[in-house]
Every structure is written in structure tokens, then in C-alpha cells.
Amino acid sequence: MIDVPRLMVLRAAAARGSMAAAARQLRITPSAVSQQVAALERQVGAPLVERRTTGITLTAPGRRLVAAADTIAAELAKAERHVADIAAGDRGSLAVATFASAGQRLLPEAVSGLATDRPNAEVKVMEAEPHAAVPMVRRGEADLAVVYHFSTPRPPDDWGIGDTLRYVPLRRDPVRVVLPADHRLAHHGTVRLADLATEPWVQGWADVGEMLDHYAAVAGFRPRVACYASDYLFMQSVVAAGMGVALVPTVALATDSTTGPLSGLVARPVDPTPIRYVGAVHPTDRWRSPLTEELLTRLRATVAD
Structure with missing residues (x-):
């Protein structure tokens, strides 16, 4: 394998036309430049420059290596530019695992905003329940x-x-109880x-x-499951x-865009009220893309109750 740092020294000498000029650019001594070029010649087994009092001229092998x-x-x-973009969050990829109702109701606004502001970044969303999603982050x-x-x-x-x-x-x-619209308790403000x-x-x-x-x-009581x-x-x-009836978290309630709950259903607060807690999990033992932090910031802004 050709030594890349030595190759870059040869490139600098070719661009400047002399060992001395290359040394000034690289901020090393002319002797060091000459030694690096000589070592590269020994490595490839061919002369790369013709040394003259006025400077250097590349040989055919030298021109090929400089190209x-x-x-x-x-x-x-x-x-280097791409790495800088990734470090700044302008490029790179972000893989997000989410449970279904969050993917339907909580993620879209945050993800679409991220995609608009970071058009060169790739965001991939995968459906997974927490018992599978947490190990996915760990792995x-x-x-x-x-x-x-x-x-x-x-x-x-x-x-x-x-x-x-x-x-x-x-x-x-908060979890709600979902009832048929004609249920005997459908008009109660809160259902025990x-x-x-x-x-x-x-x-x-x-x-x-x-x-x-x-x-x-x-x-x-013990539920009679239908x-x-x-x-x-x-x-x-x-x-x-x-x-039957069911307990459904608020975020997962099926709604019509104009009438609220789907036709034939009502959703009522229930006493006692079960709470589903929604959060995000990310790793702390490896480098984290700024895209992760940006999505978290957007989720806090659009999802927080």
C-alpha cells in the first residue's frame, strides 16, 4: 500500500516545482521533503522526480502518482465536508423505532419538520413495540x-x-373507556x-x-373478555x-376529522384513570448524531402535554 502522507508531500513538491517551496507550504525542512520523496521512490521502485538546480520535474511514474x-x-x-455536515446534523441518517399510535399521531409533525429543515438527512421510521424497540436502540x-x-x-x-x-x-x-354510542353510560361525564x-x-x-x-x-371484578x-x-x-367496551389511550382514539370520535363510538374519562406514559429512549454509550437531539427537541415541542 502506497504511503498516503508521502504521496501528499510529492503532490506538494509537484505543485510548487521545488522541494524548498513544498517545505515552506508544509512547514517542514527541505531535507524532510527530499527524504519523504526518496522513501516513496524506494517504496514504488521507480524514480518519481528529476532533481535539477532550478527545481524538480516529474517522471512518468511521478505524474501518475500525482494524478x-x-x-x-x-x-x-x-x-471532510460530509463528516462536518453529519456532525452538524445537515446530513447523515436517523433510525427511529416507534409504537403504532405514536407513529400515527405523535411523530409525523416532528419528523416532517426535521425533513423540511434537513433535506439531505435520511430519516427511517420502524414500527416496534417497546419490548422490541428498546433492545433495537441498545444494539x-x-x-x-x-x-x-x-x-x-x-x-x-x-x-x-x-x-x-x-x-x-x-x-x-390518559386512558379512556370506549363505548358504543347507544351504551347506557354513553352520556356520563366520567364512567366508573x-x-x-x-x-x-x-x-x-x-x-x-x-x-x-x-x-x-x-x-x-374480573373482565369477561369477548x-x-x-x-x-x-x-x-x-x-x-x-x-363490548374497551380501554384505549387518548393518543390512540380513532377520530373523524370533523365530528370527533368515529361514528358509533363515544370515549369517556374513566375512574380510576389509567395513565400511559410516553417517552423516548436513546443511547448514552456512543456518539449521538445532532439529528437525534433535534428530533427530541421537536418531539418535546409538539408532543408534550
């Missing part, structure tokens, strides 16, 4: 994850926050969970299902069809 040096210098300058597959959890503002211990990950709270997302003890329920999976089980137990679902829109469609 290569020009190409290398141009590419290095281009790379470097995502730069940022928008996540949720229930019970307390503090994220779950098994996420490993504080080790190599940082959690940034974004908003509280205990008053729904005999109702059929549309229950979510994993943490969402556990949330219903927990609050139902506090209210003194349908299991992993998608909030599907859950609400089932409720609208009259198959």
Missing part, C-alpha cells in the same frame, strides 16, 4: 425509540435505563370502572391487557359493532 494524489485529496476534502439498530409504559412515570427496570440508555419523558396519555363489571370487554395483548386486568381487580386484539383501531371497530 492519483489529486484524486485522493479531492475525495478526502469531500469526505444500534435504532438511534431513538418512542416507547410507552403504564403504572408509574418511571420506565420499567428491565429496560436497563441508566446503564447505556437514557429515558426522556414526553407526555402523559366498577359500573362496567358485567360488560363484555375487548382486551389488548401484553401490557395493554395487563393494564385492564390490574384496574379491573382494583375495581373488584375479543382479544393487538390493534387499537380494530378494538374500536369491535366496540362500534356492539361486541
